[in-house]
Amino acid sequence: MGFQDFTATFTVDESPEDVFAAINDVRAWWSGDIEGTTDTLGEVWTYRYQDIHYSKQQITELVPGKRVAWHVLDGYLNFTEDKTEWTGTDIAFDIAQTDDKTEVRFTHLGLTPEFECFDNCSSAWSFYITGSLRELIAAGAGQPNPKE
Numbered sequence: 001m002g003f004q005d006f007t008a009t010f011t012v013d014e015s016p017e018d019v020f021a022a023i024n025d026v027r028a029w030w031s032g033d034i035e036g037t038t039d040t041l042g043e044v045w046t047y048r049y050q051d052i053h054y055s056k057q058q059i060t061e062l063v064p065g066k067r068v069a070w071h072v073l074d075g076y077l078n079f080t081e082d083k084t085e086w087t088g089t090d091i092a093f094d095i096a097q098t099d100d101k102t103e104v105r106f107t108h109l110g111l112t113p114e115f116e117c118f119d120n121c122s123s124a125w126s127f128y129i130t131g132s133l134r135e136l137i138a139a140g141a142g143q144p145n146p147k148e
Contacts, residue, residue: 004112004113004114005107005108005109005110005111005112006107006108006111006112006118006121006122006125007105007106007107007108008105008106008125008126008129008130009103009104009105009106010103010104010129010130010134011098011101011102011103011104012101012102012104012134012137012138013100013101013102013138014102014137014138015065015097015102016065016066016095016096016097016102017064017065018102018137019065019095019102019104019137020064020065020066020068020095022133022136022137022142023068023093023095023104023133024038024039024062024068025038025039025136026038026045026047028136028141028142029128029132029133029135029136029142029143030047030128030132031049031128032047032048032049032053033047033048033049034046034047034048035048038059039059039062040059040062041059041060041061041062042058042059043058043059044056044057044058044059044073045057045059051078052077052078052079053075053076053077053078054074054075054076055072055074055075055076055086056072056073056074056075057070057071057072057073057091058070058071058073060090061092065095066094066095066096067092067093067094067095068092068093068095069090069091069092069093070090070091070092071088071089071090072086072087072088072089072090072091073087074087075087075089077117079117079120080115080116080117081116082116085115085116085117086110086111086117088110089108089109089110089111090108090109090110091106091107091108091109092106092107092109093105093106094107104129104133104134104137106125106129108121108125111125131143
């Protein structure tokens with residue numbers, strides 16, 4: 001993992017198993033049209049938000065209560081010069097129990113400051129990970145769509 005890769009971390013009171021289940025319920029925290037199965041190893045699923053963002057992920061790691069990882073097989077961003085910046089990158093969620101809390105470390109491997117989308121993608125990820133996903137785990141409901 002390069003130190004430049006985008007990461008976001010948060011801690012919740014819920015168990016690693018609860019956290020793992022919430023991460024895999026992608027539709028509950030990431031807005032957009034999601035097609036396919038998001039909680040089975042080896043499955044490929046797609047995410048689409050209007051004509052702005054499309055990506056196709058393969059689930060490469062699924063370790064209950066510990067880790068979830070996706071490999072981006074294909075990606076399209078309409079607001080960058082290189083539309084395929086996400087293609088070939090990896091997205092990982094590492095779950096660790098610390099005392100009576102659970103820590104979640106999200107990393108988008110390959111999403112580095114050299115990328116044109118780094119600022120936009122980082123702020124979007126921050127919203128979804130430390131906002132919506134954390135809410136889903138802690139309060140039982142995510143906020144997949146930013147309030148207008």
